[in-house]
Amino acid sequence: MTNSVGETPAPGKPILSLRNITKNFGAVSALTDIELDVYGGEVVALVGDNGAGKSTLVKILAGVHQPSSGTIEFGGHEVILNNPGTALKMGIATVFQDLALCENLDVVANLFLGHELSPYNLDEVQMEVQAWTLLKELAARIPSIREPVASLSGGQRQTVAIARSLLLSPKVIMLDEPTAALGVAQTAEVLNLIERVRDRGLGVIIISHNMEDVRAVADRIVVLRLGRNNGVFTPEASNHELVAAITGATENAVSRRQLRKSDEDKAREQRA
Numbered sequence: 001m002t003n004s005v006g007e008t009p010a011p012g013k014p015i016l017s018l019r020n021i022t023k024n025f026g027a028v029s030a031l032t033d034i035e036l037d038v039y040g041g042e043v044v045a046l047v048g049d050n051g052a053g054k055s056t057l058v059k060i061l062a063g064v065h066q067p068s069s070g071t072i073e074f075g076g077h078e079v080i081l082n083n084p085g086t087a088l089k090m091g092i093a094t095v096f097q098d099l100a101l102c103e104n105l106d107v108v109a110n111l112f113l114g115h116e117l118s119p120y121n122l123d124e125v126q127m128e129v130q131a132w133t134l135l136k137e138l139a140a141r142i143p144s145i146r147e148p149v150a151s152l153s154g155g156q157r158q159t160v161a162i163a164r165s166l167l168l169s170p171k172v173i174m175l176d177e178p179t180a181a182l183g184v185a186q187t188a189e190v191l192n193l194i195e196r197v198r199d200r201g202l203g204v205i206i207i208s209h210n211m212e213d214v215r216a217v218a219d220r221i222v223v224l225r226l227g228r229n230n231g232v233f234t235p236e237a238s239n240h241e242l243v244a245a246i247t248g249a250t251e252n253a254v255s256r257r258q259l260r261k262s263d264e265d266k267a268r269e270q271r272a
Contacts, residue, residue, distance in 0.1 A: 013039075013076060014037040014038055014039050014073075014203075015038055015039060015040050015074065015075065015171050015172055015203045016036075016037070016038040016061075016072075016073070016074055016092070016171075016172050016203060017036070017037050017038075017072070017073040017074075018034055018035060018036040018037075018057075018061075018070065018071075018072055018073075019035060019070055019071045019072075019073070020033045020034070020035070020069065020070040020071070021033070021034040021035075021036075021057070021060065021067045021069075021070035021071075021072070022034070022067060022068050022069045022070055023053075023056055023060060023065060023067050023068050024068045029227060030053055030056040030227050031053045031056055031057060031060075031067075031227045031228075032227050032228050033070070033228065033229075034053070034057060034070070034224070034227075034228070034229060035229055036057075036222060036229075038172055038203040038205060039203055040171070040201045040202065040203050041198055041199070041201050041202070041203075042198065042203060042204070042219040042220065043194060043195075043198050043204040043205075043206060043217050043218050043219050043220075044203070044204070044205050044206075044218065044219065044220050044221075044222060045205075045206050045207075045208060045214040045217075045218035045220070045221045045222065046058075046205055046206070046207045046222050046224065047207075047208065047209070047211075047214060047221060047222070047223055047224070047242070047246060048223055048224035048225055048230075048246055049225070049246055049247065051226070052224040052225055052226065052227065052246075053224050053226075053227040053228075054207050054224055055176075055207075056227075057224070058094065058174055058176060058205075058207060060072075060081070061081065061087065061092055061094070061172075061174060061205075062081075062084055062087050062092065062094040062174065063081040063082065063083045063084040063085070063086050063087035063088075063092075064084060066080075066081070066082060074090055074091065074092070074171075074172075075091075075171070088168060088170075091169070091170045091171035091172060092170060092171070092172045092173075092174070093165035093166070093168065093170035093172070093173045093174070094165070094173075094174045094176070095158075095161045095162055095165055095173065095174065095175050095176065095178070096176050097176045097177045097180060099157055099158065099160075099161040100161070101149050101157055101160060101161060102149065103148065103149045103150035104148065104149075104150065105148070105149060106145065106146045106147060106148055106149070107131065107135075107142055107144070107145045107146065107147055107149065107152075107160055108124075108127050108128055108131045108145050108146065110149055110160055110164060111127075111130075111131050111134075111160065111163060111164045111167060112127050112131075112164075112167070113164070115167065115168065117130075128145060130167070131145045131163075132145060134163055134166060134167065135159075135163060137196075138159070138162075138163060138166075138193060138196050138197075139192070139193075139196060140156075140159045140163065140193065141155075141156065141159070141189060142156055142159065142160070153186055154181060154182045154183075154186050155182055155183075155185070155186030155187070155189040155190050156186075156189075158178055158179075158182070158186075158190050158193075159189070159190070159193055162175070162178075162193060162194075162197065166197070166200075170202065171202060171203065172202065172203040172204075172205065173197060173202055173203075173204055173205070174204075174205040174206075174207070175194065175204065175205070175206045175207070176207045177207060177208055177209070178190050178194065178206060178208070179191065179208065179210060179213050180208075180209075180210075187213065191213060191216050191217050194206065194217050195217055198217075206218070211239065211242060214235070215235045218235050219235070220232060220233070220234065221233040221234070221235065221237065221242065223242070223245040223246055225245065225246060225247075225248055226248075230245050230246075230248075231245040233245070
């Protein structure tokens with residue numbers, strides 16, 4: 001029996017597949033023949049230097065941009081993500097770096113913002129119950145669901161944004177720089193949350209410049225360079241391999257630069 005759009009595909013089949021995705025902005029090619037598979041219960045890290053095409057790819061999956069050519073399959077069917085609402089209804093949720101939270105509202109109001117239960121006569125009790133249930137399942141460290149978002153830490157705000165995306169039961173969730181500007185403890189909290197989201201069977205895509213965070217949670221690391229695929233790696237890949245793929249340098253060149261930098265650091269220490 002064939003899966004309908006939005007259903008989880010058969011075991012061993014990717015939830016989301018991109019084939020030969022190309023995006024042109026006039027004469028400028030932002031993406032060329034991008035290939036990507038995302039399976040349920042895995043974290044895929046999308047990495048690359050500035051200008052590699054990560055943001056454009058995320059916006060295509062979020063329905064903000066449409067590809068110039070290529071196909072997107074979701075749940076085993078070819079789909080067209082012609083706007084953000086379509087992507088969300090399909091089962092692709094995106095948490096952008098700015099989080100889009102209303103700081104003057106409490107946690108419950110932010111979780112259900114735009115999707116309130118009985119919007120003309122708010123069912124506050126049911127929203128509180130659902131909020132507590134979800135946050136408890138995620139082992140979220142939120143002091144109170146009636147706490148104004150303005151009083152929460154960066155990690156707690158990220159938790160609220162991720163939890164909000166889960167309320168609509170997506171199959172894939174994309175996280176844009178989820179640990180940027182967070183301290184050590186807050187970063188650990190968010191990384192633990194990402195692992196719990198993966199354990200719920202979702203496909204998770206994270207976009208990050210922080211290789212340490214990527215290694216901590218990713219099952220696969222996909223490198224983009226100048227709008228093209230430039231390698232797929234396991235978290236055990238060496239820094240030399242990853243840096244070489246991201247920058248386009250050879251591993252030997254990367255090694256020489258790092259050794260030279262190490263020698264320069266030692267010389268400065270001796271002078272000090």
